Amino acid sequence: MRREPLYAWQAGRDVLVLACPSSRGGFYLVAVGPADGGADLVVVHECPAARARRPCWHLAAALKSYLAWRPGARYGGVRTSLRPVRLNPSWKQVPVPGAPQTRTEVVA
Numbered sequence: 001m002r003r004e005p006l007y008a009w010q011a012g013r014d015v016l017v018l019a020c021p022s023s024r025g026g027f028y029l030v031a032v033g034p035a036d037g038g039a040d041l042v043v044v045h046e047c048p049a050a051r052a053r054r055p056c057w058h059l060a061a062a063l064k065s066y067l068a069w070r071p072g073a074r075y076g077g078v079r080t081s082l083r084p085v086r087l088n089p090s091w092k093q094v095p096v097p098g099a100p101q102t103r104t105e106v107v108a
């Protein structure tokens with residue numbers, strides 16, 4: 001299993017949602033966006049590791065994609081929130097920021 005988000009959606013002006021594949025099949029949705037008027041970034045998701053308060057790869061992968069999506073983003077810190085994110089049909093699907101196919105498109 002590749003530890004990279006496979007799909008991405010824009011869920012608000014500055015909110016990115018990433019679908020991270022699960023080793024058990026399916027996906028965990030991870031939302032990243034500004035909190036506190038933009039002072040911090042908050043990463044929202046729920047997975048078994050996060051529930052057990054263990055580190056998981058979703059946090060770093062989501063931040064990496066977010067900073068590729070919003071390279072000018074400035075924030076003081078990163079918070080996490082343990083809540084499941086559910087797919088919303090109003091979100092707009094976008095290429096996964098920073099993924100190899102996105103870089104190829106930019107170069108070409």
Ligand SMILES: [Zn+2]
Binds near residue numbers: 045047048049050058
């Ligand atoms: Zn996780």
